[in-house]
Amino acid sequence: MSKTQPARGMRDFLPADIRRREYVIGIIKEVYESYGFEPLETPAVENLETLTGKYGEEGNQLIYKILKRGEKLEQSTSEKDSSDLALRYDLTVPLARVIAQHKNDLPKFFKRYQIQPVWRADRPARGRFREFYQCDVDVIGSSSMIVEAELCAAVGEILLRLGFSDFVIKLNHKEILTGILKAVGIPTEQHINTLVVLDKFDKIGAEAVAKELQQMSISVDSVLKLMKFILSIYKRQKKDLKDRIENIELELEKAYASTSSKHNDEFNFTQHSPEKINDITFERIAGFTSENEEGEKGISELKKILKFIKNQYVYKRIEIDPNLARGLSYYTGTIMEIVLTSSDFSGSLAGGGRYDGLIGMFGKEQIPACGFSLGLERILVVMEERGMFPKELGDSSADVLVTVWNEDSIGESLKLAGELRQQKLRVLVYPEADKLGKQFKYASQINVPFVCVLGESELAENKVTLKNMETGEQEIIERAEAASRVKIHKQNSQSKS
RNA sequence: GCGGCUAUAGUUCAGUUGGUUAGAACGCUUGAUUGUGGUUCAAGAGGUCGUGGGUUCGAGCCCCACUAGCCGCCCCA
Incomplete structure (x- = not known):
């Protein structure tokens, strides 16, 4: 492989x-x-x-x-x-x-x-x-x-x-x-x-920089002047490092046997x-x-x-x-x-x-x-x-999942999904005529807030069962009503966040 | 490009001084539940132990090389 x-x-x-x-x-x-x-x-x-x-x-x-x-x-x-x-x-x-x-x-x-x-x-x-x-x-x-x-x-x-x-x-x-x-x-x-x-x-510190500069055949005098200037800036940037830097400064002076006076940093x-x-x-x-x-x-x-x-x-x-x-x-x-x-x-x-x-x-x-x-x-x-991302980013890709009851009802499920999409909802149809339990489990895994069950009895009465996956509540409602239920819920949860 | 650490199941990791058949948790599949997920319970699948070589009667474990990952350095967004 x-x-x-x-x-x-x-x-x-x-x-x-x-x-x-x-x-x-x-x-x-x-x-x-x-x-x-x-x-x-x-x-x-x-x-x-x-x-x-x-x-x-x-x-x-x-x-x-x-x-x-x-x-x-x-x-x-x-x-x-x-x-x-x-x-x-x-x-x-x-x-x-x-x-x-x-x-x-x-x-x-x-x-x-x-x-x-x-x-x-x-x-x-x-x-x-x-x-x-x-x-x-x-x-x-x-x-x-x-x-x-x-x-x-x-x-x-x-x-x-x-x-x-x-x-x-x-x-x-x-x-x-x-x-x-x-x-x-x-x-x-x-x-x-x-x-x-x-x-x-x-990254590498004053000594290493000074050494590298010298290797480039830059005069000791230039290097020392330059280092002093940089260090005077650094003192204000990294207050906690101030002591250390002053030590380095002393070492530098020693190393280059400079006679110049120590930088006087009176500004706090x-x-x-x-x-x-x-x-x-x-x-x-x-x-x-x-x-x-x-x-x-x-x-x-x-x-x-x-x-x-x-x-x-x-x-x-x-x-x-x-x-x-x-x-x-x-x-x-x-x-x-x-x-x-x-x-x-x-x-x-x-x-x-x-x-x-x-x-x-x-x-x-x-x-x-x-x-x-x-x-x-x-x-x-x-x-x-x-953890700076808003939690809505984890939300589902769909507002509602439509179940598939059996091979014969697939067309009805797809039709229902189309009706819901007409209402500007994001709709997922479960892609197999699986056991209902599987379809719910899948909906739960991908975080879909609603499952719309289109089963035998619903089809007979031209109704659907709409289940709120968060609360577990479900009710049998008119088919035409499903979309507005989901939309109302969607608006409420959006205004909350 | 340089230095250090690491590599075992899908994931995170155990694995005793080298000794029979490599484990756990989580995840996954199936069932309990033929119209209902998250909880619970039961069962199951899943591994050439990173790759190649070496030491040994015997290597996940020791040695070497390679590869990949992580951390630091150089450099950069």
């Missing part, structure tokens, strides 16, 4: 799974639509060259490539020319391709959402699969920070409506990162690699509002980058976002984090990520940013763009674990 599991990292979705997925997707669509976003779908498969070179080195290796077909595959002489197509890796690059292709058919400002699976040849883990859905929203054609503000508001609203109360939207800016690295004296050509290492900071973060904390963060960044051009630009853009969003609920969930760096290489401005503050899930629920250069890679024209991507699977994993 061949194995019945789906391929590694891929999943079958049973009806109960689909109901939960559709519940979440429904809310996402509703909110996106309410912000005026329009739906878009693109093919699962893209030309390989469309995808390569857009995601950085790590991303490139995770692309699922499709072998050439037939004769062409046999003719291919190397691994390199054996593949010309690939499964899409995200929804942003296909969008950029669509914009470059259909620019004239689309409005000047194009707001689109897209909810489709993407594929990555990654190692599966909790909340991480090889085939998974992303729910993207993007705004094409505007470089205004209004876009960022609206995206944050929309995504924040979705999470709230799903019942999340502990998320934080982290914001950073590519230019701030550039400004910091510049201020610290790291040469431009090292910036990308440095950011990759820096992104690991909270626990006593201040998120707003105040963000202000302090801005001050620190500004001070650190000595107000160089890049730092200035990044700060002013992030400040605009905060200003625009000030009257929205999500405002207090926004956290400026100059340590946030994201892997995808096409971001040019704002960088965004949503994380949960509780410790039960460490990955991000959503990520995004501004990519003003990506569309230009497909056409002559540079068009500014910015977007957010919600990770449906991660949202579902957390909601499942926290």
Whole structure:
């Protein structure tokens, strides 16, 4: 017997799974639509060259490539020319391709959402699969920070409506990162690699990051300055780790035999509002980058976002984090990520940013763009674990089950079912002339609230027996009355929940 | 890609220092109940013990490899 599991990292979705997925997707669509976003779908498969070179080195290796077909595959002489197509890796690059292709058919400002699976040849883990859905929203054609503000508001609203109360939207800016690295004296050509290492900071720790940076032949002075800055930010993010970090700081100073004075952190973060904390963060960044051009630009853009969003609920969930760096290489401005503050899930629920250069890679024209991507699977994993789904999702697929008495009466049962369906009820006919007991048992298993028995005596009198499976009550009623009974009950139980 | 743990019935798991015929619970099927589910009672079906090799008189148990799953790391939604 061949194995019945789906391929590694891929999943079958049973009806109960689909109901939960559709519940979440429904809310996402509703909110996106309410912000005026329009739906878009693109093919699962893209030309390989469309995808390569857009995601950085790590991303490139995770692309699922499709072998050439037939004769062409046999003719291919190397691994390199054996593949010309690939499964899409995200929804942003296909969008950029669509914009470059259909620019004239689309409005000047194009707001689109897209909810489709993407594929990555990654190692599966909790909340991480090889085939998974992303729910993207993007705004094409505007470089205004209004876009960022609206995206944050929309995504924040979705999470709230799903019942999340502990998320934080982290914001950073590519230019701030550039400004910091510049201020610290790291040469431009090292910036990308440095950011990759820096992104690991909270995973591998300060010492390991410092070591890796040194291996990249970045000067001790630069590394030390950089680490000090990062640590000063970390102190407010993870108060409980403050002591540990100070120890690391001391060790670092010892290790690099630095004479610079110990960072004096007189600001007590626990006593201040998120707003105040963000202000302090801005001050620190500004001070650190000595107000160089890049730092200035990044700060002013992030400040605009905060200003625009000030009257929205999500405002207090926004956290400026100059340590946030994201892997995808096409971001040019704002960088965004949503994380949960509780410790039960460490990955991000959503990520995004501004990519003003990506569309230009497909056409002559540079068009500014910015977007957010919600990770449906991660949202579902957390909601499942926290029991955040409404209980109606477990309800039955039908309102009433019609029994089958014997071979001769099958036609009558089907006719009755048709009559009930005319009344807009979801009706299931038991698919065999089984013993009544079996038919009731089945109805009970699949949670159908009513069973409509069409037996010998009912047929003779043109009546039906209607049984409420929850209460066990049953009565013999006029055939024409059955539908309205079920409907009344259905309305009552819906208004209760 | 790296490290650790695990793999026995449909599911969750027992299985003693290696010793005859591998168990339980739940689920499933059938019956008690030829016009009534959930409760109860009785019976029944279901296993090449992940795959392959090795040690041994003898392996579910010990050793090796492979595969898959879980956790951590890297990376990411």
